[in-house]
Amino acid sequence: MRSVCLYFQVHQPYRLRTYRFFNIGQDHYYYDDYQNRHIIRRVAEKCYLPANRMMLQLINEFGKGFKVSYSISGTALDQFAQYVPEVIDSFRQLAATGCVEFISETEYHSLASLGNEKEFIRQVETHTKRIEELFGQKPQTFRNSELIYSDVIGEMAANMGFHTMLTEGAKHVLGWKSPNYIYCNNLNPKLRVLLRNFRLSDDVSFRFSEQNWSEWPLTAEKFVGWLNAMDPQEEVVNLFLDYETIGEHQLKESGIFDFFYHLPSTVFAKSNFTFATPEELYQRLQPMAALSVPYAISWADEERDLTAWKGNELQAEALSKLYSLSDAIAEIKDPVLKRDWGYLQSSNHFYYMSTKWFSAGEIHKHFNPYGSPYDAFINYMNVISDFAIRVEASLLPAVTGSKPEKSKTAGKALKKTSAVKTKAVEKKIKAGKLKAEVKEKKAAKPRATVKETKAEKSKAGVKEKKAAKIKAAVKETKAIKPKAAVKEQKSAKPKAAAKAKPAVAVKVAKTGRVSKKGPASEKA
Amino acid sequence: MKVLMFGWEFPPHITGGLGTACFGLTKGLAKHGVEVVFVVPKSFGDESQEGFRLINASDIELDFTQTLTQEFREKISYMEVGSNLVPYVGPEEFERWYSEEILAKKTDIHSVYNRKYAFSGKYGANLMEEVSRYALVALSIADKFEYDVIHAHDWLTYAAGIAAKQISGKPLVVHVHATEFDRSGENVNQVVYDIERSGMEAADRVITVSNFTRQIVIERYGIPAEKVFTVHNAVEPVDKPETDEVTKHVREKIVTFLGRVTYQKGPDYFVEAAHKVLQRDPNVRFVMAGSGDLLNRMIRRVAQLKMGTRFHFTGFLAGAEVDRMFAMSDVYVMPSVSEPFGISPLEAMRTNVPVVISKQSGVAEVLQHALKVDFWDIDALADAIYGILHYDGLRKMFARYGKSEVDSLIWENSALKVLEVYNNATGHKN
Numbered sequence: 044m045r046s047v048c049l050y051f052q053v054h055q056p057y058r059l060r061t062y063r064f065f066n067i068g069q070d071h072y073y074y075d076d077y078q079n080r081h082i083i084r085r086v087a088e089k090c091y092l093p094a095n096r097m098m099l100q101l102i103n104e105f106g107k108g109f110k111v112s113y114s115i116s117g118t119a120l121d122q123f124a125q126y127v128p129e130v131i132d133s134f135r136q137l138a139a140t141g142c143v144e145f146i147s148e149t150e151y152h153s154l155a156s157l158g159n160e161k162e163f164i165r166q167v168e169t170h171t172k173r174i175e176e177l178f179g180q181k182p183q184t185f186r187n188s189e190l191i192y193s194d195v196i197g198e199m200a201a202n203m204g205f206h207t208m209l210t211e212g213a214k215h216v217l218g219w220k221s222p223n224y225i226y227c228n229n230l231n232p233k234l235r236v237l238l239r240n241f242r243l244s245d246d247v248s249f250r251f252s253e254q255n256w257s258e259w260p261l262t263a264e265k266f267v268g269w270l271n272a273m274d275p276q277e278e279v280v281n282l283f284l285d286y287e288t289i290g291e292h293q294l295k296e297s298g299i300f301d302f303f304y305h306l307p308s309t310v311f312a313k314s315n316f317t318f319a320t321p322e323e324l325y326q327r328l329q330p331m332a333a334l335s336v337p338y339a340i341s342w343a344d345e346e347r348d349l350t351a352w353k354g355n356e357l358q359a360e361a362l363s364k365l366y367s368l369s370d371a372i373a374e375i376k377d378p379v380l381k382r383d384w385g386y387l388q389s390s391n392h393f394y395y396m397s398t399k400w401f402s403a404g405e406i407h408k409h410f411n412p413y414g415s416p417y418d419a420f421i422n423y424m425n426v427i428s429d430f431a432i433r434v435e436a437s438l439l440p441a442v443t444g445s446k447p448e449k450s451k452t453a454g455k456a457l458k459k460t461s462a463v464k465t466k467a468v469e470k471k472i473k474a475g476k477l478k479a480e481v482k483e484k485k486a487a488k489p490r491a492t493v494k495e496t497k498a499e500k501s502k503a504g505v506k507e508k509k510a511a512k513i514k515a516a517v518k519e520t521k522a523i524k525p526k527a528a529v530k531e532q533k534s535a536k537p538k539a540a541a542k543a544k545p546a547v548a549v550k551v552a553k554t555g556r557v558s559k560k561g562p563a564s565e566k567a
Numbered sequence: 568m569k570v571l572m573f574g575w576e577f578p579p580h581i582t583g584g585l586g587t588a589c590f591g592l593t594k595g596l597a598k599h600g601v602e603v604v605f606v607v608p609k610s611f612g613d614e615s616q617e618g619f620r621l622i623n624a625s626d627i628e629l630d631f632t633q634t635l636t637q638e639f640r641e642k643i644s645y646m647e648v649g650s651n652l653v654p655y656v657g658p659e660e661f662e663r664w665y666s667e668e669i670l671a672k673k674t675d676i677h678s679v680y681n682r683k684y685a686f687s688g689k690y691g692a693n694l695m696e697e698v699s700r701y702a703l704v705a706l707s708i709a710d711k712f713e714y715d716v717i718h719a720h721d722w723l724t725y726a727a728g729i730a731a732k733q734i735s736g737k738p739l740v741v742h743v744h745a746t747e748f749d750r751s752g753e754n755v756n757q758v759v760y761d762i763e764r765s766g767m768e769a770a771d772r773v774i775t776v777s778n779f780t781r782q783i784v785i786e787r788y789g790i791p792a793e794k795v796f797t798v799h800n801a802v803e804p805v806d807k808p809e810t811d812e813v814t815k816h817v818r819e820k821i822v823t824f825l826g827r828v829t830y831q832k833g834p835d836y837f838v839e840a841a842h843k844v845l846q847r848d849p850n851v852r853f854v855m856a857g858s859g860d861l862l863n864r865m866i867r868r869v870a871q872l873k874m875g876t877r878f879h880f881t882g883f884l885a886g887a888e889v890d891r892m893f894a895m896s897d898v899y900v901m902p903s904v905s906e907p908f909g910i911s912p913l914e915a916m917r918t919n920v921p922v923v924i925s926k927q928s929g930v931a932e933v934l935q936h937a938l939k940v941d942f943w944d945i946d947a948l949a950d951a952i953y954g955i956l957h958y959d960g961l962r963k964m965f966a967r968y969g970k971s972e973v974d975s976l977i978w979e980n981s982a983l984k985v986l987e988v989y990n991n992a993t994g995h996k997n
Contacts, residue, residue, distance in 0.1 A: 063946050064953040065847055356967070360960030398935075398964070417938050417961065421954035428957075 044327075046279045046319035047270070047310060048237065050209065051286035052186070053091070054116040054152050055083055056389035058412055062422055067429040073383065078412065080126050083119075087127040090290035095133040097300060101307055102142045109307045110142050110318040113286070114186050117150035117170055118389055120177070131177065138178035144320035147171045147182035147205070153388035154352055156187050156196045157339065159366050161373070166385070167203060184209065184321040188390050190239065190283065190342040191349065194229045194335065201234035206325045209283060212238035213340045213347035220332070223277035227330035235325050236334050239283040239342060243269065248288040252297035260298065263305035267313050278328055279319070283342070344399065352393040357420040361393060364427050371434050380437060383430055387423075395419035568989055569602045571714040571731060573705065573724035585744055587910070588776075589720055591803050595982025601989075604712050606727075608701055694723075695758060702726035709734050716740060716989045722747075722759060725766025738771040738992040746783050749905045752830055764788045772992045774798050774985065776908040777929020796988050799933050800908045801978040802917075815895050819852045819877075820956050823896040823920075825889065826903075826911060828859035833902035833925065833942045838865055840902075842872045843949035844956075849877065851956060856881040856892055893918040898955045902942045903928050912937060916973045921965040923951045933976060936968040 060075040101109045115134065123130040137143045149155055150170040155163040167185065175181045185205040187196060192210030200208045212222025222238035246266075250256045258265065270280060285292065293299040310316050319327070343351040352358060365387060372384050396416045413419040574589035593603050705727030709717070718740045719728030725741055732739040747755040747763060767773050767788050773795045775781040781797045784790050815821070822844075824837045834855060841853040855865060855878070862880070869878045884892055893899070899915035899922045906928035913930065915922050916937070924931050925942035938955070940947040955961050 063950045064957075065843060065946075065949070067847075355960075356963040357960040360958065360963075398968075415935070415939065417936075417954075417964075420960060421938075421950060421958065424954065424958045424960075425950070 045275075045277070045316045046324060047316050048112070048279055048281045048319055048321060048324060049110070050112040050114070050146065050186075050281070050283045050321070051288075052114055052284070053119050053286045055079075055086070055119045055122050056152065056391040057118055057122070057386040058082075059392070059422055059426055062425045062429075064425050064428075067425055068432055071383075071429060071433060073426045073430075074386070075412075079122060083122045083126045086287060086291050087123075087130050089295065090287050091127075091130045092133060093295075093300065094286065094289040094303075095130070095137060097304055098143075099133075099137055099140070101304070102137070102140045105307055105311070107142060108311065108318065110144070110320045110323065111137075112144040112146055112184070112320045113137075114146035114148045115174075116148060116152040116188075116389075117166075117173065118152060118386060120173070135178060138180065144184065144322050145174050145178045145180060145182055146184045146186050146209070146321065147174060148186050149188055151385040151388045152188045152390055153385075154188060154191070154362065154390050154393065155388060156191060156199070157349070157353070159369055160199065162366075162369055163199065164203065167200075183207065183325070186210075189352070191339055192236070192336060192341075193339040194337060196339065197228035197234050197236065197336075198230040201228060201231040205234065207235040207237060207321045209237050209281070209321065210239065210336075211340055211342040211347050212241055212281070215347065216334065216336050216340055220334075221274070221277060222281065223273065223279055224331040225279065225324060225328045226332055226334035229333045229335045232330070232333060235321075235330055237279070237281050237321055237324065238334075239281050241342070243280060244282050244284055247282065247299075247302070248284045248292065251288075251293045251299055251302070261302065263302055263309040264313070266302075266306065267309045267316075270310070270316055271314050279324060280316070351397050351399060352390050355396070355398050355416075357396045357398075357416060358393045361396060361420060361423050361427065364424070364431070368431060368434050371438055375434065375437055377437055380430075380433060384434075387427060387430060392419070392423050396423070568600070568716070568986065568993075569604070569714040570596070570989065571604045571606070571709060571712060571717045571737075573606050573717075573719040573727045573731075575607055575720055575724075585721060587803065588744065588800055591801060591978040592982055592985060595801070595978035595980075596985065598979050599982055599986050601982075601986060604708075604714060606705070606708060608723075698723055698726050698762070702730040706730045706734055715993050718742060718985075718989075719766065719770075720744060722763045722766060725762055725769075729766065729769045732769065739769060740772045740774060740988060740992055741766045741770040742774045742776075743767070743780055743784055743907070744776055745907045746780065746787070748783055748787055749780075749831060749907055752904070764790075770794075772796060772988050774988055776800050777932050779927065779929045779932065780907040796984070796991075798981050798984040798988070799929065799976070800910065801976045801981045802910065802913050802973060804974060804977065817852055819850050820897040821852050821854055821895050822898040822900060822952055822956075823854045823856065823892060823915075824900050824902070825856040825884070825892060825915075826901065828855065828857050828862040828865060830861065831904055831906070832857075832859070833904045834859075834861055834865050835868070836902040836942055836945055836948060837900055838868050838872070838878070839945045840900075840948040840952060841878055842874060843945065844952050845874050845877055847953065848956070851877065853878045854881060854892070854896075855879070856884045856889075858883045889914075890918070893920055896920045898923060898952055900948070900952065901925060901928065901930075902940075902948060904942050906930070913973045913976065916965070916969040919966050919970060921955045921962060921969065923948065923955070934972065936965055936972050 057073075058075045058078050059073050060078075062070075062073060098111055102111075113134070120131065138145065147167060147170050149163065149166040150173070151166060153162075153166060155166055171182050183205060184207040185200045185203070186209040187200075190209060190211045192208065197208055208228070217238070222240050226236040226238065228234035228236060243266075246258070246261060250258070251261055253259060273280070289299050289303060307318065310318070339349055340347050341349055341351070353362065368384070372381070375381065395411050395413050396419045398416050411419070413422070572589075572593070574593070575585045589605075593605055596603055701724070705724075709731035714735075714737060716738050717728050717731045717735070719725050720742045721744050728739050728741060731737070743763075747760045767784060767790045771794070773784060773790055775784055775795060775797050777799060778797050781795050784795050785792050822841070824832075824834060826832045826834075828834045837853070837855065844851055845853075853874075866880060869875055869880075881888075881892070893915055896915065896918075897920070899912060899920045901909055901912050901922065901924045903909060903925050904927060906925065908929035909924070910930070912922040912924050912934065916934075921938070922934075923938045923940060924934070926939050927942050931937070931939045938951040938961075940951055942948075955965075
């Protein structure tokens with residue numbers, strides 16, 4: 044029994060708003076609500092909702108014959124919950140049919156698999172749990188962001204208990220081998236690997252409406268003709284597509300809905316193929332061979348490598364800045380910070396910084412909200428700078444907490460951001476934000492002056508923690524006027540500077556955490 | 568293909584961007600086997616042009632005599648016509664200059680210096696007269712040579728181009744390096760505008776130095792789009808001596824504006840952006856190099872914003888000083904309000920200085936490894952400057968790709984496009 048494995052990727056990132064350097068330390072909301080809402084609603088209307096309706100209709104029509112699989116990123120789920128909750132309902136309807144497999148991926152569609160194992164595992168676990176809660180089935184199949192795969196990544200997935208992983212049938216990995224068989228991981232043969240048939244997949248996702256393509260117009264009959272022309276030994280055709288192909292990338296007017304609507308009936312009538320989900324294939328078929336992928340592959344561009352996200356100095360710097368915070372984040376409980384940490388990891392942010400589209404790739408341009416990769420980089424770096432300040436600030440309770448070993452690590456982190464943070468705090472005081480927040484939290488005098496705020500905060504800090512060291516430090520900072528403090532810290536020996544910081548940073552901790560406009564996504 | 572070209576300046580005395588462009592283009596055409604009769608207006612004393620210090624401060628006086636190839640000498644015949652026409656001059660300035668420089672000197676204006684072509688006649692007392700007089704000269708030159716196409720650079724020579732076309736019947740190509748809207752904003756000089764438009768209308772083909780300028784030509788001058796072609800300028804590959812010895816005497820990073828301090832160059836946006844950056848990071852110094860009619864206003868504004876200790880004015884810089892300024896810079900900013908092309912960012916990039924340029928410039932169309940902002944968007948401008956100063960990835964990227972990108976903009980390629988326009992024009996004619 045030969046199978047067509049139809050799998051769709053559903054993902055939308057949280058696009059960042061224009062975030063200038065003078066917002067750093069003052070403004071902690073990073074997302075372009077207008078654009079995100081606009082895009083998710085548009086795509087829901089043009090693709091997710093009508094496509095889901097069509098799939099449901101097909102399943103009803105063909106009973107158990109028609110199968111389809113989805114992976115939905117956590118950022119997409121968050122935005123559905125926030126802006127178009129009916130999309131989640133329609134996916135749940137599909138789930139209820141029993142003909143749909145939901146596949147796990149990283150919660151934030153991140154690149155954590157590339158060298159941040161702990162974070163990767165955490166995200167996959169989060170997502171797996173979430174999918175199970177939403178759709179009532181525990182994912183057994185895993186697909187990494189952008190179908191990124193290597194032997195090591197596959198092994199990690201296997202260790203997490205997944206049966207199967209999806210990736211690209213990259214030519215340079217396969218050589219003479221065919222993507223139309225099942226393979227297994229080179230390090231852990233228990234893990235099956237399904238390879239995307241990129242020719243047939245791209246015929247639909249990229250070329251479908253290209254009128255100067257020799258095969259245009261593509262019909263279900265023609266497509267099934269190609270399936271029949273395949274070597275009869277071959278077992279499975281993996282069609283892995285962006286779900287947005289249906290109705291968004293390929294417009295409704297191109298006939299894409301008709302193509303998919305007629306595909307199952309044509310397959311059943313004119314070929315010996317059936318439809319299967321990855322888990323069914325796992326149950327049914329044996330792997331042909333182990334597939335060796337020492338270097339990571341993906342489904343992007345001609346090269347099928349990582350250069351769209353990790354190809355230049357901008358991306359390298361942004362990624363290293365982002366993941367330099369991993370250790371600090373591990374200590375943090377604040378849900379708002381955790382959420383931002385996740386959203387900032389979406390691979391799209393790094394894709395926008397790619398300079399590859401300078402030479403080629405309308406595809407890159409099409410999905411890029413920025414005028415140039417440099418703009419994307421600057422904006423991201425501004426955001427991540429602010430985020431780093433908040434992370435370090437929120438670590439402070441740990442510094443002064445009862446556990447001495449924690450204070451060490453936190454202190455280290457603090458050293459890095461000396462002057463910047465102090466200045467940021469000063470600004471905040473000036474802007475009066477702190478005043479307001481102090482008022483809220485502690486019911487202080489409404490017109491608290493800078494000095495008062497400071498004294499009050501310091502006192503509070505001292506009360507909480509009685510360590511003599513901190514006390515001294517607080518006194519030190521208290522004595523100096525804000526501006527002088529900046530200078531002092533810069534010129535003073537590192538030790539002194541580190542000492543002087545806690546008192547100041549406590550404030551950041553208290554203010555930095557508060558983000559009033561957090562998306563309602565946590566409700567999801 | 569043989570071309571009668573009304574251009575500007577010739578080695579060794581090149582003072583402005585227009586002269587550099589004409590020379591580069593001529594050289595490029597020679598490489599493609601095009602013969603050029605190159606006609607330039609030349610006042611009787613080189614020194615008299617010193618009266619204008621309106622040239623772009625970033626333009627460097629270069630000695631090109633060494634670079635002339637044999638091939639070039641064979642292809643190009645060169646002649647000077649006694650004339651007081653100089654590029655970048657409006658009627659008012661011309662009048663002032665004429666009365667101050669020429670009349671004050673009381674030189675014998677009949678002893679006109681010229682190398683090949685003898686022309687008798689008096690210099691015009693105002694710019695428009697001079698333009699017409701130059702056209703008369705053109706007429707007699709046009710009558711004496713054989714050529715397939717006429718090519719006139721910038722509005723002062725359009726009249727000459729039209730005259731040549733009338734007498735020879737050959738197609739005319741006018742080359743727009745700048746328009747009156749670039750120079751004067753909305754307050755255009757009607758006479759200049761009329762000359763520009765009549766030149767473009769009479770021309771069989773119009774070449775613009777950027778799509779930005781092409782759009783102005785189509786929209787503001789009402790020229791049919793199908794006869795307007797963009798040929799971007801290029802740069803001469805110059806092996807400048809290494810300026811490594813330049814020592815910065817300040818610790819802070821330096822952000823530089825270098826150019827005429829006039830409306831067109833947008834110096835006020837630079838000042839406001841500087842203020843935004845300094846509010847966040849006082850460890851930066853801003854330098855405004857150049858002079859112009861807005862200079863005093865800029866100085867006052869800097870004082871008003873109380874950033875005098877961080878914002879410096881150098882006055883007009885030339886030659887080696889310019890190189891040194893670039894070598895000291897960490898960011899170069901060109902916030903021009905309207906810039907047909909704008910060569911100075913390319914010079915900065917050759918020295919590995921990252922650049923921020925306005926989207927309202929022609930050069931923004933050819934550069935990818937540059938930050939581009941709208942000139943009026945001070946926030947974006949400040950953000951771009953801050954980004955380069957603080958995020959290392961940018962510096963690395965620009966260092967890696969900037970110079971090679973500039974070096975790939977060669978005149979030979981631009982000349983090929985010009986040649987296509989010639990072929991197009993003559994084919995159309997025949």
